Amino acid sequence: MLDVAWPELVVIGAVALVAIGPKDLPKVMHALGQWAAKARRMLHDIHSAFDQLNYEAEVAEKLKKDEQEKAASSPPKPPEDHDRPAAP
DSSP states (O other), X not given: OOOOOHHHXXXXXXXXXXXXXXXXXXXXXXXXXXHHHHHHHHHHHHHHHHHHHHHHHHHHHHXXXXXXXXXXXXXXXXXXXXXXXXXX
C-alpha cells in the first residue's frame, strides 16, 4: 500500500502540528479519520460488488456447461410426425 515508515509519520505529525496548531489538530484528525473510514467502506462495497458479479458469472458459466453436458449425453429425440392427424 503506502510505504510510510514511523519516522515519516513523525515528520508529518510535526508539520501538521505547526501548520494547523494544537487547538484545531484534534478536529482535523477526527475529520481525516471519518474520511478514511468512508473511503474504506466505499472500497469494501466496490470489492463486494465485483465479488458478487464474479460469483454470478461463475454460476451462469457452470449452468451453461451443465446444460451442454446434459444435451450431449441425452439421446436424441425422435423426429415428430407432422403428417399424422391428431388423436381425437
